[in-house]
Amino acid sequence: MSKVVIIRCESYDKEQVYQGIKRGVDILGGIRQFVAPSEKILLKPNMLRSKKMESGCTTHPAVFEAVIRLLEEANCTRLVYGDSPGMGAPEKVAQDVGLAGVAKAHGIPLGVFSKGQSVAFPKGKSTKAFELAQTVIDSDAIISLSKMKTHGLTRITGAIKNQFGCVYGFNKGASHARFPDALTFSNMLVDLNLMLKPRLFIMDGIIAMEGNGPASGTPIPMNCLILSDDPVAIDATFARMVALDPSYVPPIVAGAKRGLGVCDEDQIMLLGDDFKSLINRDFSVERIPVKSENTIALSRLKYVRNFLTRKPVVIKERCISCGACVASCPLEEKAIAFREVGGRRIPTYNYHRCIRCYCCQEMCPQKAIVVKTPFLGKLFIYRKSSGEE
Ligand code: SF4
Ligand code: SF4
Structure with missing residues (x-):
């Protein structure tokens, strides 16, 4: 005990x-x-x-x-x-x-x-x-x-x-x-x-x-x-x-x-x-199992993976182009980089490369990065079963 x-x-x-x-x-x-x-x-x-x-x-x-x-x-x-x-x-x-x-x-x-x-x-x-x-x-x-x-x-x-x-x-x-x-x-x-x-x-x-x-x-x-x-x-x-x-x-x-x-x-x-x-049942937290988003099975599905797994998304309206997200990405070849969008520098993801560590979301000072679960992912990947694969 x-x-x-x-x-x-x-x-x-x-x-x-x-x-x-x-x-x-x-x-x-x-x-x-x-x-x-x-x-x-x-x-x-x-x-x-x-x-x-x-x-x-x-x-x-x-x-x-x-x-x-x-x-x-x-x-x-x-x-x-x-x-x-x-x-x-x-x-x-x-x-x-x-x-x-x-x-x-x-x-x-x-x-x-x-x-x-x-x-x-x-x-x-x-x-x-x-x-x-x-x-x-x-x-x-x-x-x-x-x-x-x-x-x-x-x-x-x-x-x-x-x-x-x-x-x-x-x-x-x-x-x-x-x-x-x-x-x-x-x-x-x-x-x-x-x-x-x-x-x-x-x-x-x-x-x-x-x-x-x-x-x-x-x-x-x-x-x-x-x-x-x-x-x-x-x-x-x-x-x-x-x-x-x-x-x-x-x-x-x-x-x-x-x-x-x-x-x-x-x-x-x-x-x-x-x-x-x-106890607070209304506490906002994702009540779905964590799945390995980098499994061999999913990486083989390279092109559908992004429609299935959770991913960080930039809310452009909040972004001030500070670069903290890019700096915090731990990959040698970063999975997020600035791109010109309508005359503004906006961080853009390479989801094929992204390992979903969410360091970028953690370090954004503007609450401009959120983690989203695609609809298909909710249906097929993150079903409420067990927390570990
Ligand atoms: S989730 Fe991790 S790997 Fe993906 S872009 Fe953000 S910091 Fe880089
Ligand atoms: S850390 Fe946030 S505010 Fe800064 S560039 Fe990235 S998304 Fe924009």
Whole structure:
């Protein structure tokens, strides 16, 4: 059995968030259950990119600060924080999302996330080494502070995917090219979690993100914090909270299969506040299975593939031709490039080449890229059956 603690919390009022997180951690046995004062502890929030803290995109500073307070009270003072953003330097993103101010007030340094080293992981199933940020290598323990959000590639993103930011710099993009669909990518995430073994996972779901996540979606109050030492159980609980079948979320499926954690309801002990009162069946998320869009079978159907599989689409009216989408495409021969359309430079896809990693959609600052499922795909590919092929 894995314990998952649900804390109802309806605002980012500092004291309320602190009391909520303290109560949640106490239910799990107290902070000393997870870390010791002698250890160098990395706080790993979601710092995907510069966004307003109310956007629901990044871990809120109030959650970050509550965890810092808890650790300081337990005499854990060797703290460091950081993430490898999808766009922008860690220093700038930390400033923009409100974490740098909190860290400064508590004397906590931003770790080194722009460079790192290759670290062997012989037990890995998908890879035998990860390019880890230097601070991740130098830390004794990780506390993972994820955000509750939707995701174009894996339906939702939460506790498991949060560790992807421990891979530094351009290696994140390269990983998308190397693990080019949701299923292989998820196995890589599971390996990464098995290697890093964060001690405690806290998900910020006070204001979550629905719709076109993980960066261009809509903020929505889900009024909760979810805590556990099991990232699979947290993500499965998040999925159930938004009426999404956890078997449609590849990191959950892969994580449960490979012993990272548990997914079945009867293996998860829900503690804390009432879970049912937090369920939101109207939460906007694609409730269809994830299918491998790069299977041999589909690639043989090169010319019909684009009428069947999900794909990123540019909404021209919103585009400001900034180029972030083109820059973020991880392929050596990019699958998106500018084209002159009516006197304007508009990014245009080469869908035959595109691996559907959705980095472009993730990095667009204008919400100008959406993921669309073709009608025929809904009929023939993404039928509501099983989440894994
Ligand atoms: S065009 Fe977008 S979805 Fe396609 S491979 Fe490039 S970044 Fe990924
Ligand atoms: S990132 Fe968005 S706004 Fe910028 S060029 Fe691409 S589609 Fe347009």
